Amino acid sequence: MQLSERSDSRPTPLHDLRVVEISDRIAGSYCGKLLLDAGAQVCKIEPPQGDWLRRYTASCSPVAEDGTAPFFSYLNAGKRSMTFAPGAEDSARFRATLGAADVVVVTAGPARAAAMGIDPRQLREHSPRAVIVTISDFGWSGPYADRAASEFTLQAWAGSPGFRGDPAGPPISIGGDLGEYMGGVFAAFGALAVRRRIERGGPGEHLDLSMLEALTAMQSSEWLHSQLLRVPPIRRTTEVPSIEPAKDGYVGITMVTGQQWLDFAAMVECPQLEEIEQLRFQIGRWQYRDLIREQIHPWLAERTVAEIVELGQLFRLPIAALGNGSTIRDLEYVRQRDAFIHNPPVFTSPARRG
Numbered sequence: 001m002q003l004s005e006r007s008d009s010r011p012t013p014l015h016d017l018r019v020v021e022i023s024d025r026i027a028g029s030y031c032g033k034l035l036l037d038a039g040a041q042v043c044k045i046e047p048p049q050g051d052w053l054r055r056y057t058a059s060c061s062p063v064a065e066d067g068t069a070p071f072f073s074y075l076n077a078g079k080r081s082m083t084f085a086p087g088a089e090d091s092a093r094f095r096a097t098l099g100a101a102d103v104v105v106v107t108a109g110p111a112r113a114a115a116m117g118i119d120p121r122q123l124r125e126h127s128p129r130a131v132i133v134t135i136s137d138f139g140w141s142g143p144y145a146d147r148a149a150s151e152f153t154l155q156a157w158a159g160s161p162g163f164r165g166d167p168a169g170p171p172i173s174i175g176g177d178l179g180e181y182m183g184g185v186f187a188a189f190g191a192l193a194v195r196r197r198i199e200r201g202g203p204g205e206h207l208d209l210s211m212l213e214a215l216t217a218m219q220s221s222e223w224l225h226s227q228l229l230r231v232p233p234i235r236r237t238t239e240v241p242s243i244e245p246a247k248d249g250y251v252g253i254t255m256v257t258g259q260q261w262l263d264f265a266a267m268v269e270c271p272q273l274e275e276i277e278q279l280r281f282q283i284g285r286w287q288y289r290d291l292i293r294e295q296i297h298p299w300l301a302e303r304t305v306a307e308i309v310e311l312g313q314l315f316r317l318p319i320a321a322l323g324n325g326s327t328i329r330d331l332e333y334v335r336q337r338d339a340f341i342h343n344p345p346v347f348t349s350p351a352r353r354g
Contacts, residue, residue, distance in 0.1 A: 012039025017195070019043070020101040021079070022118070024051050026177050027135045027211060028107030029075040030184030035103070035191070042079040043097070050083070051076075091117060099126050103191050109136040111146045120206040131194045132206045133187050139210035154179045154212050160219035166238050167286070174219075182218055183211040240285040240292050243322060249305040250322040253312075255282065263315045270295045 017040040021032035029044075036042040044051075053072040055063055063069040082097065084090045094117065098104055106118055113119075113134065120132040137154060138144035152173050155161055161171035190207045198204060241253040241264075255261045258280035265273040273295055278284030285292060300308065305321045312319030323331070329340055 014038045014040040014192075017041065017103065018101050019103045019105065020045060020098055021105045022116070023105060023107035023135070024053065025107045025135075026075065026180035027183035027187065028105050029053070030181055031105050031133065031135065031187040031191070032079060033075055034184065034188040036078050040103075043101075044076055044079045044081045045094070045097070046081055046083050048083050048085045098123055101127070101130060102195070103131045103133065105133045105135070105187065105191070107135045109138075109146045110140050124204055124206060128204055129198050130204045131191050131198070132204070133191050133209065134206065135183050135187050135209045135211065137211050139213065140208045149212070151177050151179050154215055155219070157212050158215040158219050159223055160215070163222050178219075179211045179215045182214040183209060186214045238286065238289075239282060240289045241296060244293075244300055245297065246300050246305045246308055247303055251300070251305055251308050252320045252322055254318050256318065260317055264317055267311055267315045267317065268296045268299045270299070 014035060017035065019032060019035050019040045019042045021028055021042055022045045023029050023032070032042045032044065051072065053075070054068050056071060057063060057069050058071070084094045098118075104123060106113055108116065108118070120134065123130060123132050134140055136145070137149035138147055149157075155173045155178075161173045163171075164174070165172035187207070187209050190209060194205045194207060239254055241255075243250050243252055253264070255264055261280045262274050265271065265279075273279055273292065276288065279288060279292070303311075309319055309321055321327075328334060334340065
């Protein structure tokens with residue numbers, strides 16, 4: 001996304017919103033980042049030793065000289081930071097900081113929050129117009145309120161891995177921390193919805209967000225589809241073609257429409273694939289997977305990734321080179337749009353300042 005230059009000095013939408021964030025997980029930090037990006041004043045509360053994400057790098061490479069890792073900078077750039085240590089003096093300052101906030105974001109279950117001295121009911125009694133957002137794996141009510149979970153187990157509970165992976169093998173989960181980011185998005189928009197009600201004279205609220213419920217809402221469309229239509233769940237399949245080998249790498253290929261399949265068959269010079277009517281629909285290709293791969297792989301093996309992608313564009317087909325976090329920066333499209341800026345010595349950020 002590119003940010004256009006502001007043509008005036010009008011304040012940002014949330015310029016007067018005071019947010020206190022207590023989070024050592026992605027979800028709460030991302031919620032705070034979204035609110036800050038819209039103009040809110042965000043104060044991040046950390047333990048005396050600092051958030052552990054300050055020292056985290058996925059590659060285990062050393063952090064910058066100031067002790068701040070790139071990922072932490074991405075999530076928290078622009079926020080104020082305060083540290084609190086257990087003790088009567090800091091406890092009073094801690095409560096005063098929470099009491100002055102319009103929105104308090106806490107990433108913790110009820111037991112851990114209580115250990116940190118956070119009680120949403122007391123906060124609401126002190127600040128009835130405040131929004132208290134708690135983000136946890138299973139929410140604050142029910143038998144799983146303080147149960148341990150991870151991104152992998154939450155995806156499994158939501159059921160989404162059941163529709164991924166080769167049908168001949170086990171289900172697979174999505175890489176990364178999708179549930180954390182979804183939790184952050186749901187929390188931010190939920191907080192804004194309550195703030196809108198408060199501006200119209202309504203009360204504050206304890207917004208209890210379960211990351212499992214967020215994942216279920218966004219990653220289980222197949223289950224919902226089968227229930228709404230009262231049909232059996234769709235059998236797990238793998239797209240054919242999908243990630244396929246070329247002469248010098250891999251290409252990603254997908255056909256959405258029947259016409260695209262016919263055009264693809266023409267492009268790879270396999271007219272026999274045009275004659276099988278079931279192949280015009282993705283759901284019918286799995287049973288012919290061996291035939292399809294037998295026909296298209298020799299053609300792909302004779303051509304480079306660049307040649308295949310260029311031909312795909314000429315045929316108006318969704319075909320792309322298989323890239324990674326390093327190669328995306330070298331794409332002509334990305335360079336021409338100036339999508340990345342270099343911000344030494346901390347990190348390269350996918351954002352532009354107008």
